[in-house]
Amino acid sequence: MNAIRPDAIRAHMRFLSDSLLQGRGTGTTSYEIAARYVATQLEAAGLHPAGVNGTWYQTVPLRKSVVDDGKSSLVLITKSGEQTLVSLKDYVLYGDLNRTDSSVEAPVVFVGFGVTAPEHNYDDYASADVKGKIVAVLGNAPAKFPSTVRAYYSDYAVKAKNAVAHGAVGFIDLLTPEDQKRNPWDWNMPQVQMGNMEWLQKDGGPHNGFPGLRCWVELNQSGAEKLFAGAGKTLDQVFDTARASQPQSLALPVTARIHTISSHTSADSPNIIGEVPGSDPVLRNQYVVYTAHVDHLGICPPKNGDNVCHGALDNASGVASLLEIARAFASLPKVPRRSILFVFVTGEEMGLLGSDYFAHFPTVPRSAIAADINIDGAPGLYYDMKDLIVLGIEHSSLEQQVQSAAKQIGYSLTPDPMPEENFFIRSDQYSFVQQGVPAVEVGDGIKSVDPKIDGLKVQKEWMVTKYHTPLDNMDQVLDYASGARAAGVNFLVGYDIAQQDAAPTWNNGDFFGEKFGSRHAGDGSAAK
Numbered sequence: 001m002n003a004i005r006p007d008a009i010r011a012h013m014r015f016l017s018d019s020l021l022q023g024r025g026t027g028t029t030s031y032e033i034a035a036r037y038v039a040t041q042l043e044a045a046g047l048h049p050a051g052v053n054g055t056w057y058q059t060v061p062l063r064k065s066v067v068d069d070g071k072s073s074l075v076l077i078t079k080s081g082e083q084t085l086v087s088l089k090d091y092v093l094y095g096d097l098n099r100t101d102s103s104v105e106a107p108v109v110f111v112g113f114g115v116t117a118p119e120h121n122y123d124d125y126a127s128a129d130v131k132g133k134i135v136a137v138l139g140n141a142p143a144k145f146p147s148t149v150r151a152y153y154s155d156y157a158v159k160a161k162n163a164v165a166h167g168a169v170g171f172i173d174l175l176t177p178e179d180q181k182r183n184p185w186d187w188n189m190p191q192v193q194m195g196n197m198e199w200l201q202k203d204g205g206p207h208n209g210f211p212g213l214r215c216w217v218e219l220n221q222s223g224a225e226k227l228f229a230g231a232g233k234t235l236d237q238v239f240d241t242a243r244a245s246q247p248q249s250l251a252l253p254v255t256a257r258i259h260t261i262s263s264h265t266s267a268d269s270p271n272i273i274g275e276v277p278g279s280d281p282v283l284r285n286q287y288v289v290y291t292a293h294v295d296h297l298g299i300c301p302p303k304n305g306d307n308v309c310h311g312a313l314d315n316a317s318g319v320a321s322l323l324e325i326a327r328a329f330a331s332l333p334k335v336p337r338r339s340i341l342f343v344f345v346t347g348e349e350m351g352l353l354g355s356d357y358f359a360h361f362p363t364v365p366r367s368a369i370a371a372d373i374n375i376d377g378a379p380g381l382y383y384d385m386k387d388l389i390v391l392g393i394e395h396s397s398l399e400q401q402v403q404s405a406a407k408q409i410g411y412s413l414t415p416d417p418m419p420e421e422n423f424f425i426r427s428d429q430y431s432f433v434q435q436g437v438p439a440v441e442v443g444d445g446i447k448s449v450d451p452k453i454d455g456l457k458v459q460k461e462w463m464v465t466k467y468h469t470p471l472d473n474m475d476q477v478l479d480y481a482s483g484a485r486a487a488g489v490n491f492l493v494g495y496d497i498a499q500q501d502a503a504p505t506w507n508n509g510d511f512f513g514e515k516f517g518s519r520h521a522g523d524g525s526a527a528k
């Protein structure tokens, strides 16, 4: 395990988060430079290229939509007249990926969390008629659901699909006070303004494009109050109902006229893929996949005069850690039985796009993918820790490999202390889960070796002060020796999976296993 070098983790991070890399925005030249760097390191470490046509790369075709706020508008029409809301203050529009000019005028129906979960006897749409109407939907999902189920239903793709299935023609997104606290408007709105992206299907249409929805709006608190003016209930009342995990809907006495003008650009952006072929004549045709996203946000709202979102921890650290893990595998005197595939992905910050594309169009047979181990934020860098939090551990037999690797290096395991963040569906492992592949992400623990450090506090503070800002840079004081030690766990988990006779399986009756486990989306245009 001495193959994993703290100094190399720091050096990779320093290069990838340098200002010259301009924040590695998906589809930019600076991302391409980062991609070349990753391929170069893999080549130097002795891996085999495992992208398309013998290259290191798999190109992901993308479309980006950026709203022209000056030309777009949102008007609320009630019995007492028309009210034009103020863009970027009351609301922000998401770009339409299907049309550059999109209009809709329709009554608005509030449908709680917008969740239909028959297995939990819960349906916000039960008594709502939303056909031809715009739905207003709260973020997140009922807290009474088990955290896995809550995470699944909080996915906006699931909410959009459900809205379309009920006949809705537009989507308005509202945040509860709790969600606003975790995602303040001034932090979130500029990220929405930077545009949204999808990967393009073979038919040229955007994946998860939902053409039936002719607007996607996020309302600030002030916009939400205007939307609910004159409704039979106050916002506080509906938030209370949401807190109580009760389904709800309410036809609002308002029609919204929303005009979205957006510009579309196309971009190709590569995943970078390297392989360490396995040693077993049969099992070498199966693959343990590691993933880490190379992209970050690019240029973003300035902090202290710096407008580069460097993404040092998010996720130069994961790339750095995985480059070292790849080097460690390639330099083993005897490689493991299964093959190991290192997939460095693009477009994570734009919605898990590179990993989702790879999971739909893998460069090896999908049925041959044994598991995915994702690294988003290399564990261990904040402080030397006694424990780990492993997302996804409760879903599959991968728990055995994680338990044994953690024990071997000397970590205990702590359950996820922030289930309301729904982290398991928020990084690239979820792209694999959705294609039936068991996956885990090993993350930072909260028990520091130094009793003076409150680990949970450090992480929560980082989330509100540095996460997705220019302050996630190399000025942060990080513990690279601890990061190298924690990388050993990810190494061992993959090694152990690769050595087992049997491939990992979903636990009996597991929610994700049942939902996706038998699902193979095929190699066509892969509609979800």
Ligand SMILES: [Zn+2]
Pocket: 314, 349, 468
């Ligand atoms: Zn991120």
